[in-house]
Amino acid sequence: MSNEKxxxxxxxxxxxxxxxxxxxxxxxxxxxxxxxxxxxxxxVKMSEHQIDGNIHVGAYNxxxxxxxxxxxxxxxxxxxxxxxxIDTRTILGEIFYSPYSISAEERKKNIEKKFLELKNLINxxxxxxxxxxxxxxLHVPTYSPYGLYETKTEYGFxxxxxxxNKKLETEFLKNxxxxxxxxxQFVSKYGNDNIFNIKQFLFGDIKISLDxxxxxxxxxxxxxLASLGLTKRCIVLxxxxxxxxxxxxxxxxxxxxxxxxxxxxxxxxxxKYLLALNQRGVLLAINSKNNLEDAxxxxxxxxxxxxxxxxxxxxxxxxxxxxxxxxxxxxELNFGLxxxxxxxxxxxxxxxxxxxxxxVHTVNLPKDPSQYSIILQNLKGFDTLTITKEDSERNQMxxxxxNRKELQSNVVELxxxxxxxxxxxSLKSANEFTIPRISQLTMKTNQFNLTTKRYQEEDIxxxxxxxxxxxxxxxxxxxxxxxxxxxxxxxxxxNKKEWIIDTFLLSCRxxxxxxxxxxxxxxxxxxxxxxxxxxxxxxxPTQKNKPIENFLSNCGFKHEKNSWVIIPKDDFKLPDCIKxxxx
Amino acid sequence: MSxxxxxxxxxxxxxxxTELNDNSSPETIPSWDSFNxxxxxxxxxxxxxxxxxxxxxxxxxxIADIKKHLKNHGIVLDD
Numbered sequence: 001m002s003n004e005k006x007x008x009x010x011x012x013x014x015x016x017x018x019x020x021x022x023x024x025x026x027x028x029x030x031x032x033x034x035x036x037x038x039x040x041x042x043x044v045k046m047s048e049h050q051i052d053g054n055i056h057v058g059a060y061n062x063x064x065x066x067x068x069x070x071x072x073x074x075x076x077x078x079x080x081x082x083x084x085x086i087d088t089r090t091i092l093g094e095i096f097y098s099p100y101s102i103s104a105e106e107r108k109k110n111i112e113k114k115f116l117e118l119k120n121l122i123n124x125x126x127x128x129x130x131x132x133x134x135x136x137x138l139h140v141p142t143y144s145p146y147g148l149y150e151t152k153t154e155y156g157f158x159x160x161x162x163x164x165n166k167k168l169e170t171e172f173l174k175n176x177x178x179x180x181x182x183x184x185q186f187v188s189k190y191g192n193d194n195i196f197n198i199k200q201f202l203f204g205d206i207k208i209s210l211d212x213x214x215x216x217x218x219x220x221x222x223x224x225l226a227s228l229g230l231t232k233r234c235i236v237l238x239x240x241x242x243x244x245x246x247x248x249x250x251x252x253x254x255x256x257x258x259x260x261x262x263x264x265x266x267x268x269x270x271x272k273y274l275l276a277l278n279q280r281g282v283l284l285a286i287n288s289k290n291n292l293e294d295a296x297x298x299x300x301x302x303x304x305x306x307x308x309x310x311x312x313x314x315x316x317x318x319x320x321x322x323x324x325x326x327x328x329x330x331x332e333l334n335f336g337l338x339x340x341x342x343x344x345x346x347x348x349x350x351x352x353x354x355x356x357x358x359x360v361h362t363v364n365l366p367k368d369p370s371q372y373s374i375i376l377q378n379l380k381g382f383d384t385l386t387i388t389k390e391d392s393e394r395n396q397m398x399x400x401x402x403n404r405k406e407l408q409s410n411v412v413e414l415x416x417x418x419x420x421x422x423x424x425x426s427l428k429s430a431n432e433f434t435i436p437r438i439s440q441l442t443m444k445t446n447q448f449n450l451t452t453k454r455y456q457e458e459d460i461x462x463x464x465x466x467x468x469x470x471x472x473x474x475x476x477x478x479x480x481x482x483x484x485x486x487x488x489x490x491x492x493x494x495n496k497k498e499w500i501i502d503t504f505l506l507s508c509r510x511x512x513x514x515x516x517x518x519x520x521x522x523x524x525x526x527x528x529x530x531x532x533x534x535x536x537x538x539x540x541p542t543q544k545n546k547p548i549e550n551f552l553s554n555c556g557f558k559h560e561k562n563s564w565v566i567i568p569k570d571d572f573k574l575p576d577c578i579k580x581x582x583x
Numbered sequence: 584m585s586x587x588x589x590x591x592x593x594x595x596x597x598x599x600x601t602e603l604n605d606n607s608s609p610e611t612i613p614s615w616d617s618f619n620x621x622x623x624x625x626x627x628x629x630x631x632x633x634x635x636x637x638x639x640x641x642x643x644x645x646i647a648d649i650k651k652h653l654k655n656h657g658i659v660l661d662d
Contacts, residue, residue, distance in 0.1 A: 005629075007595045007622055014597070036618045199637060200621055210625045 006037050006210045009217075013040035016047045022542075023228055024052040028079035028131065030063035032090035033207040041217040049221075049230060060205075061090070067125045079131040080456065081227055083220055085183075087207045088138045088161055091118070099157035100145055108155050108163075115167045126177055130458045132385075134223050136183035137165040142192050176386070176436065176457050179223065186219060222383045229443035229454070232282070232361065232381040233335055234313070235274065236326060238344035239288040239295055243267060243307065245369060248294045259304030263369060270372040271306035278311050281391030282382050283333065283398060285314040287325045287342070292317045313398035322349050323356040333398070334508035336446065336544060341379065343372075386436045386457075390484035397509065400480035418513055418577035422479040425487075425518050426581040430464035430471035437485045438473050441505060445488075446544035448516070449505040450537060450551070453490075468494040469502070474519055476510045486510045487519055499527055501537040511547065514575040520555055522580060527568035537564045585660045588653070591630055592646065595623050608645035631658050 025046075029038055039057050046053035056077040058066050063084060066074040074082070089096050091114055099107065125133060140161045144150035150158055165184060172178035187195045190212060197209035208216055225231065240247045244267050245257025257264035278284050284307065288295060295317045299309050309315075314332050316325035322344070330337050337359040344350050345365055353362045363375060384391065404421065428434055439457040446452065455463070463469045474487040486507035492500040501523070506516050527535050537552055539545075556572065557564035566572075574580060586600075592607070593600040596614045609615040615623075620643070627649065628634055633656045635643075643649055650660055 005626060007626055010619075010622070011594065011597055034618075037622070197625075199635075199640060200625070202637065203640065204617065204621055206621065210622055211629070 004214060006041065006213050009041040009044045009214060010037060012044045016043050016053070018054075019052060021047070021050045021052045023050060023230070024054060025081065025224060025228055026054045026056070026077060026079045027224065028056045028058065028074055028077060028082040029085070030058040030066060030074070030082065031085035032061050032063060032087050033085070034060060034205045035085065035208075035213075036204075036206075037210060037213050038217060041214050042220065045214075045217055045221050046224065049225065051224065051228065051230075064121065067121050067128075070128070075128055079129070081223060082125070082129070082131045082133050083181075083223075084133060084135045086118070086136060086138065088141060089207070091138060091164070092161075095160075096141075098145075099160065100153075104153070104155040107157075107160050111160050111164050111167075115164055115171075118168070119171055122172070122178060126175075130456070130462075132177050132179065132223075132227065132456065132458075134179045134181050134220070135168070136181045137168055139184050139187045139192070139195075140165070179385070181219065181223075186216065190215060218380065222380055223385070225381065226383045226385045227443075227456070229440070230381075231339070231384055231444065232341050233339040234283040234285055234329070234333060235277065235341045235343060236285045236287045236329060236360075237274070238322075238346070238349065239286060239290055239298075239317070241345040241369070242343055242365075242372075243271060244298065244302075244305075248298055249290060253294075253297060253302070256298065256302075258298075258302055264304070266369040266372065268304055268306060270369070270376065273373050273376045275306050275311065277376075277382060278307070278395055279392065280382075280387060281394040283313040283394065284311055285316070285329050285333070286312055287316045287322050287329065287344075289319055289322070290317050310399060311395065313395065313402075321352070323352060326353065326357060326360060334447070334511065341381070345369075384440070386440060388437045388440060388484075390437060390486075393482075393484065397481065397483055400483075401509065403480050404478070415577065418575075420479075421513065421577070423513060423515070423578045424477045424581060425515055425578055426475040426477065426583055427519070427522060428473050428475065428485070428583050430460060430473065434473050434485060435460050435464065438471065438488050441473070441485070441488045441507060442503060445505045445507060446542070447508050447547045448511050448551075449503075449542075449545050450501065450548055451503055451540045452542050452545060453503050455503075463490060468492065474515070476513075476515055483507075483510050487515060489519060489523060491523065496530075497533045499532050499535045501535065504537070514577060516551060517555060517575050518578040518580055521572050521574040522582075524566065524568050524572045532568050535566050535568060537566075538562075539564065585650075587630070588627075588646075588649070588660060591626060592623060592649075595619055595626060603646065605647040605650070606645055627653075631656070633658065 027042065029035060039055050042055060043053040056074065056079060058074060066072045095110060122133060138161050140158050144157050146153055146156065150156050169180050172180065195208055195212050200206035200209055237243055245263050246255060248256055257267065259265060259268045274284060299305060314329045316329055326342065330340065337357055340360045342353050342360050342362045343365060350362050353360055361381065363379065365372065365375065430438055435457055439455055439460045442453060442455040460471060464471045470491045470493060472489050473485050476483040476486050486509055488503060488505050489501065490503035492502045524535065537557060539549065539552055552564040557566045589600045589603050592603055596612050596619060598612055598614065624635055624640055631653060635652055639652045643652065653660060
């Protein structure tokens with residue numbers, strides 16, 4: 001959340017240098033009104049997330065021209081994300097002031113016409129650019145010349161604007177390149193009288209008051225973080241005075257606060273919002289100093305407990321220090337520490353976490369539990385541009401993972417363990433159903449990723465339609481359940497005799513099961529059938545992809561100049577434990 | 584209070600406080616463009632918990648004018 005004033009960002013942006021971070025993204029800002037200060041704010045906020053902010057700001061109210069013109073600065077800039085901010089005044093023109101100078105029928109026609117104009121403009125943009133477009137919807141005015149009769153009026157002033165918003169949302173609901181930012185809701189949240197400052201409007205056509213530009217930038221930053229795959233994946237929770245009131249070890253099962261009174265209701269409310277996040281794919285874990293038995297009794301048996309054992313992917317309820325527990329959770333779930341959010345009511349624990357593991361986002365919880373659910377709702381960073389089937393089933397998958405681990409501890413030999421898993425790898429090509437997930441995996445897979453090339457959905461679509469490339473993915477199923485699409489490979493087949501592995505990655509969820517070898521075996525046999533002489537691959541080291549460092553040499557690739565090469569003619573064995581299915 | 588005013592103006596215009604005086608204006612400070620003047624008035628309003636009228640905004644040509652408006656709003660600037 002933004003606490004700093006706009007002038008802070010204006011000054012701070014002067015010290016933000018270009019090309020200092022690995023993560024880069026190109027952002028275009030277009031608008032129908034003055035957005036001075038937005039560039040600076042976004043640049044500072046992006047640098048705070050170690051993102052290089054390369055930002056193009058369109059000229060004042062020139063968005064039509066920039067979109068319509070070939071080779072405009074906008075298109076030459078080649079943005080990845082384009083934000084288009086439009087406002088009700090500009091779109092409605094004089095009708096904004098005099099909606100009742102015309103009939104209901106004319107108002108309806110007018111909205112249809114205005115909407116069609118915008119729709120055409122958006123489609124032109126989509127044809128000319130690969131950028132995703134985020135467009136603000138219109139703020140529904142709070143004022144009406146009809147006053148209380150407004151809601152008794154057919155196709156009235158407010159209805160017109162709402163209808164425009166509805167049309168916009170419906171039109172692009174299924175289009176993965178267009179996102180509607182609900183600006184109307186943003187105004188509702190902060191209040192029209194705060195967002196709109198009449199003096200600033202009269203002086204400089206400023207339609208979002210300067211004080212609120214940092215807040216809007218926060219909202220836009222979410223799209224940027226989501227687009228770069230910088231998403232929080234797991235909330236780690238303390239128990240006493242965090243998930244319930246009181247201390248279970250002292251107050252006992254019947255003495256803790258959970259439902260039944262206002263304080264107890266605050267914890268129930270908090271848990272309900274946590275559950276909703278869990279249902280959309282955010283994992284939950286516990287990091288608590290407690291006797292395991294006492295804590296589990298509440299989790300399993302307390303009548304007002306909302307979150308149950310199955311909602312948690314990892315339980316660290318012991319007397320170890322919280323930092324060691326956090327590291328273990330990170331290892332067990334196989335995510336980097338920067339994917340975690342930590343909730344703990346104890347300021348000492350929080351300080352310890354912040355100073356030891358600054359990558360973890362430690363939430364500043366107030367003493368008052370009634371604020372917990374509000375803080376959770378305002379917490380940014382869980383957003384993703386798509387919610388795939390894999391996301392909503394993630395919790396189930398991690399529970400199955402726990403079962404696999406239990407099996408693993410009963411089995412001595414890895415080979416035996418893998419055989420018992422009854423692994424099946426189903427190979428699929430890129431199509432409208434798999435492309436969103438393929439892109440998502442390239443965006444967020446860090447560890448088992450040979451080249452760490454990030455591809456937006458549009459990029460994958462292009463590659464899939466290019467005959468010189470093959471884009472494939474693999475779904476991994478075992479006896480405990482379906483892991484979903486968890487691997488992606490992209491082959492450059494431009495040279496018919498020498499293929500190049502452009503991308504090869506595996507989600508951390510299925511690492512260590514020979515899946516990668518099975519997929520490679522398939523690529524090699526495909527090459528052999530196509531009389532390919534050599535397959536080249538590169539390992540591009542990053543801070544995080546050490547797990548794949550020796551993959552190529554382990555599979556028999558030989559180092560040649562700056563690359564790795566394997567001869568498809570030579571024998572390459574499919575691991576015994578895996579059944580390969582081609583779709 | 585005067586110091587508070589100078590610090591605020593210095594921060595927004597990104598100039599050292601020592602370079603500011605009553606005659607400082609868009610003519611003498613290159614970064615004092617129209618946008619920064621909105622920003623300045625906006626932050627003055629929240630800092631001193633007051634609101635300037637549109638006439639006052641238009642009439643503000645230099646720091647002396649700002650002081651005059653603040654005084655008219657009952658805000659006392661010491662030193």
